[in-house]
Amino acid sequence: MEIRENVPLAELTTMRLGGAARYVVSVRTPEEIPEALKFAQERGLATWMMGGGANTIGRDSGFNGVVVLNEIRGIEILREDEESLELRSMGGEVWDDLVEFACERGASGIEAMSMIPGTVGAAPVQNIGAYGQDVAAVIVSAEAYDTREEEFIKLAKEEMRLGYRTTRFNTGEDAGRFWIYAVTLRLKKxxxxxxxxxxxxxxxxxHGVTDFSPMNVRKMVSEIRSEKLPDPKEKASAGSFFKNVMVDPAGADAAEAKGIPVWRDAEGRGKINSGWLIEACGLKGKELFGFRVSEKAALVLIxxxxxxxxxxxxxRKTIVDAVKAKFGFVLEQEPVEIGKEENENS
Ligand SMILES: Cc1cc2nc3c(=O)[nH]c(=O)nc-3n(C[C@H](O)[C@H](O)[C@H](O)COP(=O)(O)OP(=O)(O)OC[C@H]3O[C@@H](n4cnc5c(N)ncnc54)[C@H](O)[C@@H]3O)c2cc1C
Known part of the structure; x- marks a missing residue:
């Protein structure tokens, strides 16, 4: 295990904010995970599992605990035939590298999720998704270290409660409990x-495109995304800063009556693009306290x-207040905040 002390969270997260983490421990094999946990327990410190920090916000007070950085790498083909490809990827792999690997083998199911920053291990945590695809549709299982029972386990998809940005990994009493070190996906050919x-x-x-191979879809998605979304290497952000608003059928009717576009599912429930709401409040492109509401995608705060x-x-308050005053919806932040409870309790 590599151990570093007093590392600014700003260096570990794509939003580039936050004071120091007391310790950062990099793990490179699953066996090092319980060692990292023991390291924290011996010092009476809290722990936090981190991948690429693309969905994590650091606070000014930092984190008086141990950040466990997932650097467990490797991609393995479990099964491949004419019709399908089953992959097991270690959690510290870069998600986009896994997408490229799958596309190169002509497998589909994650190509529309090209260029989502971060690691494979974090992908099931908020059930990442883009352009009509999500992890829930392709995941078979996740191998994790259960930090409560202190044992290695394997969770089947059905045990993960994968919904829109909420899962067993980030919601309720099991939030933060399972540290995912490998994920198995089944893709189609x-x-x-x-x-x-x-x-x-x-x-x-x-563009009159007729090549719908996974690799070409990946190329198109990458081009569309590069136009709209900031590259974390060049501009600091956490991607979409707010979740979209989910409404029941009556709420969807009411929103449509006010002229708000709603995407309905088969049961009539609706999804409202929070970026649309922010734009309608006149905030798109605006500078707010050192941040910029993206000119190209109002959901992104740069x-x-x-x-x-x-x-x-x-x-955040400026945006939330404006949307609430105009539409009555209270926008919910998408990225998580490291050490929130620990800091609030201290
Ligand atoms: C420019 C930009 C564009 C984005 N576009 C999208 C998009 O299109 N769709 C989308 O869904 N998201 C998007 N995101 C958000 C982000 O890329 C995803 O949430 C991604 O999964 C974060 O991965 P990460 O490794 O950086 O996670 P981190 O930020 O390191 O962690 C996120 C959460 O997962 C937990 N976690 C991390 N690794 C593990 C693990 N191995 N086991 C258990 N828990 C873990 C952390 O404790 C934390 O709670 C975007 C972000 C940026 C900056």
Whole structure:
């Protein structure tokens, strides 16, 4: 295990905010996970599992505990035939590298999730998704260290309670309990057919695309995303800063009556794009306390020059208050905050 002391959370997270973590322990094999836990227990310190920090916000007070950095790498083909590909990827792999690996083998199911920053181990935690695909549709199982029972376990998909950005890994009493060190995905090799997700289909129509191989879909998605979303290497952000608003059928009717676009599922429940709400409040492109509401995707908050969490809190409040006043919806933050409870209790 590699152990570092007093590492700024700003260096570990793509939003580039936050004071120091007391210790950062990098784990490179599953066996090092319980060692890292023991290291924290011996010092009476809290722990926090971290991948790429692309969905994590650091606070000014830092984290008086042990950040366990998942650097467990490797991708293994479990089974491959004409119709399917089953992959086992270690949790510290870069998610986009796994997508590329699958596309190179002509397998589909994650190509539309190209370029989502972060690690494979974090992908099931909030059930990442983009352009009509999500992890829930392809995951078979996750191997994890259960920090409560202190044992290695394997969770089947049915045990993960995968919903829209909420799962057993990030909600309720099991939030933070399982440290995922490997994920198994089952992908298909069948030919992809239109129609694709709306903005992707628009691109296909505009460019007259006829090659729907997973690799070409990956290329198109990457191009669309590069136009709209900030590259974490160049601009600090945590991607979508707010979750979309989910409404029941009556709520969907009420929203539509107010002229708000709603995407309905088969049961009539609706999803409202929070970016649309923010834009309708006139905030798109606005500078707020060192942050910029992205010109291209109003759901993304770019850290242009803010140095403190306090500035983020002010920017967030401005947006939440504006949307609440105009539409009555209370926007919920998507990225998690490291050590929130620990700091609040201390
Ligand atoms: C520019 C940009 C674009 C984005 N676009 C999308 C998008 O299209 N769709 C989408 O869904 N998300 C998107 N995100 C959010 C982010 O990429 C995902 O949430 C990603 O899964 C985060 O991975 P990570 O390794 O960086 O997680 P981290 O930020 O390190 O961790 C996130 C959470 O998962 C937990 N965690 C991390 N690793 C593990 C593990 N191995 N076991 C158990 N718990 C773990 C952490 O404790 C934390 O609670 C975007 C982010 C950015 C910056």
């Amino acid at each position: 069948t030919q992809l057919e239109p129609p694709f997700y709306n903005s992707l289909q628009r691109y296909i129509d505009e 850290n242009e020059k803010a140095k403190t969490y306090a500035e983020l809190a002010q920017a």
